[in-house]
Amino acid sequence: MSKIPEHILNEIQDRCDIVEVVSSYIPLNPAGRNFKALCPFHHEKTPSFIVSPDKQIYHCFGCNSGGNVFNFVKEHEKIDFIDAVKMLAEKTGVKLPEYRQEKGEDSSLVSTIYTINDIAAGFYSGLLIKCAASTDVRRYVEKRGIEDAVLKKFRVGYADSSWRSLADYLTQRGIKHEMGLKAGLVLNGKDNSFYDLFRGRLVFPIFDVRGRVLGFGARVMDDSLPKYINSPETIVYKKAQHLYGLNFAKPHIREKGFAIISEGYLDVITSHQYGINNSISSLGTALTVEQIRLLRRYTHKVVMVYDADQAGEMATLRGLDLFLEEGMNVKIACLEKGHDPDSFIRKFGPRGFDAAIKKAKNLFEYKLGILKEKFNTDEPEAKAEIVKEMLGTINRVRNAVVKAEFIKNLSAELSIKEEAVWEELKKLGKGNRRSFSYAQGRQATGSREQETKRQVSISxxxxxxxxxxxxxxxxxxxxxxxxxxxxxxxxxxxxxxxxxxxxxxxxxxxxxxxxxxxxxxxxxxxxxxxxxxxxxxxxxxxxxxxxxxxxxxxxxxxxxxxxxxxxxxxxxxxxxxxxxxxxxxxxxxxxxxxx
Structure with missing residues (x-):
């Protein structure tokens, strides 16, 4: 039995309609007394996912996933049971009793860090609002064309040039310097003194999917370096596990069926200002498996937006192979040279950006195009290099049918025998469970990939x-x-x-x-x-x-x-x-x- 009292769970369930909750994640279609959909937990072409409004239960007869409304949110959001209950309690207005986190985790410290981060976000936001129109920060914001409504939505703030503005403010709020240090907002100085991490910068709070402030990124408003400073990792902030703007973008990602990923904070903010609300950012780092799995809760389709220089880098494209390994569909949209999404949208507007997104190519097609420009495809050695590079990507594909189709297309594009490409894949994949033979690949084109099905052994x-x-x-x-x-x-x-x-x-x-x-x-x-x-x-x-x-x-x-x-x-x-x-x-x- 959960540590949350049974009567609390019952009250939340009584206020929740499972059909309403599930339909906020996936489209449901009436099917007699029930509702039907393609299962969000495994790949299928024929709907086998059933939601019963009478029983307030869901079940997929394809993969045997099933349960009540808590289980659905837990599985879809990839969170634990307690967090699923908390999400639905917030939605239904049910007040939860204090809950102690699992053993080994200092829940008091976690709660305190979240509180300090929220106070800091309010402090920085207040400073920006108070700044006169003639100040550098206001001129910078105006030059970038950022509207006040969007600044408030993303809680964008300003850290002035003082060495101790935030440190002193936290002290006034009764927060010890040591806690500011643990939150990553202040640093140790000489003689046991403390000073602010962020000074003279535009500040961007970083949120988790629930809208809690995890940390901050801060940007200079001139050409000085470093251009960006970010919060260090803390007990609540692990950079590789979060995506900037996802808390705002997730309903729009579900609605539109795909996410747009760019690099910077301002790329996301400008996108949302112009109504491109399914836009998020990788926090300026190469995408990680954790970030991809987080995004996979909301969609299996992604468009990466790069400028011309980024999109031509093989190292950048190799990093995107992770999407294929996680069973996601990734495309690349290339903007005009010298433009990032922020500047492109401000110059060409949302229609111009939408046109660029519609021209996006899948990773296989895009990468092959770059390689064909780089190598002379009349030479056998060049073809071999292209095959080697492309197989590094193809070998990451989970779905056997997609993998076989990529091999077929690669063979046709380079005018080489399909069996030869399969043979090279076999060599590449020795010791790699993802690799399989030509015969297996041919067989895969006529059958769908096997899915893991939970077993139920009941007579x-x-x-x-x-x-x-x-x-x-x-x-x-x-x-x-x-x-x-x-x-x-x-x-x-x-x-x-x-x-x-x-x-x-x-x-x-x-x-x-x-x-x-x-x-x-x-x-x-x-x-x-x-x-x-x-x-x-x-x-x-x-x-x-x-x-x-x-x-x-x-x-x-x-x-x-x-x-x-x-x-x-x-x-x-x-x-x-x-x-x-x-x-x-x-x-x-x-x-x-x-x-």
Missing amino acids: PAEKILVRLMLEDASVVDTVKGSLQPFDFKSPDVRHLIETLFSFNAEGTAIDARRLINYLEDKVSPHVISFIVNDEVRIKDKEKNIRDCINVIKKENKDRQLKDIQGRLSLAQKNGYKDEANDLLEEFNRLLKTGS
């Missing part, structure tokens, strides 16, 4: 009986008079039966969505959703109950007989005559009993 009789018990509490009394938990084969079903019997004894009914919370540490949510989302109509309920009880009794008897036979065989083999006689007697006695 039909056990499944039907538990479903009926959850639909009608009176069935629990009937089952209770005929069966015990140990009569069931599935350990998951035993836990379910024990719980249903227990609630029945207390005179309390429990539905599937609450049962998932109650048994979260014992039974996987997808097992319960698999049972209750069975839409097969049961015509004669009483007969089905009797039949299921009889089948379960017989199956249990057969298991016991098989177990005794095994022990009897072992006893006879080892010469344990007395034990063998006892087991034989037990076997015959059980054999004579009714099923």
Whole structure:
């Protein structure tokens, strides 16, 4: 059972409609009493993802993902159960009790750092608002064309040139210098003094997906170096795990079906100002696996925006192979030389930028084009170099069909035999599980990639009986008079039966969505959703109950007989005559009993 009280979980669920929550992530289509969609948790062409408004449960019959509204948010957002509850509590206005973080994590320090960051963001933002129009920072903001509404949205601020402005302000707020140091906002000086990290710079708060301030980036307003200074890593800020602007962009990314990634803070801010709200930034670093997996919660399609110089760098393109390895579709849009997204949008407007995005090419196509310009494709050695470079990208592709198609296209573009390219891929991939043969690749073009499917091992009789018990509490009394938990084969079903019997004894009914919370540490949510989302109509309920009880009794008897036979065989083999006689007697006695 979760550390969050059951009545709190129930209240949140009562205020949440799972259809409304799920449809805010993926499009749902009516299907009888339920709703259907392509599963967001595995690749499929035919919808097998079902959401039941009556049961407030979802289940995918393709990958067996399933559960209640908490499980969906947890799985889609890639967060833990507690954070999923917090998200839905915020959405529904339910106040949560104080919750202690898991062992080893100083939750008090984490909370304090978030508070200090929020105070600092307010301080810097206030300084920018107070600046007169004639000051350098105001002139700079005006020159960049940033509107006040966008400055407020992103909480952009200003750190003045004083050495201790923020440090002194934090002291006035009762915050010790040591805590400012742990937040990465102040630095140690001589003689145990402290001074501000950011001075004379435009300051950009960096948010997590929930809108909490993690850290800051700060930019000079002239040509001095370094151009940018960023917060150091702290207990709450790990640069490689976050994307700038994602907290604002995520609903628009879902709506538009793809994300636009650029390099800088101002690229994102200008994009949002002009209505290009699915724009985010990599925080000025090469993209990491953690950032890609974070983004994958919201989309599988990405357009990287580069200027002409960046897009021509092979090192830059090789870094994008990570997207393919994570099963994402990545395209590259190249802007005119000398322009980044910020300057391009201000000059050509959102329509010009949209046109550039529509011209984006997939990574395979773009990279091959650059290589063909670089090498003389009339020479066999040059073709070999191109193949070698391209296979480094192709070998990262997860989907067997896509991989085979890329090989086919590469062969056609270079006028070489497809088998030869497969042979080179085989050499490249020795010891690499992603590599496979030409024959396997040819076979893959006619079949879809195998997906990992969660297993549910429950007999039909056990499944039907538990479903009926959850639909009608009176069935629990009937089952209770005929069966015990140990009569069931599935350990998951035993836990379910024990719980249903227990609630029945207390005179309390429990539905599937609450049962998932109650048994979260014992039974996987997808097992319960698999049972209750069975839409097969049961015509004669009483007969089905009797039949299921009889089948379960017989199956249990057969298991016991098989177990005794095994022990009897072992006893006879080892010469344990007395034990063998006892087991034989037990076997015959059980054999004579009714099923």
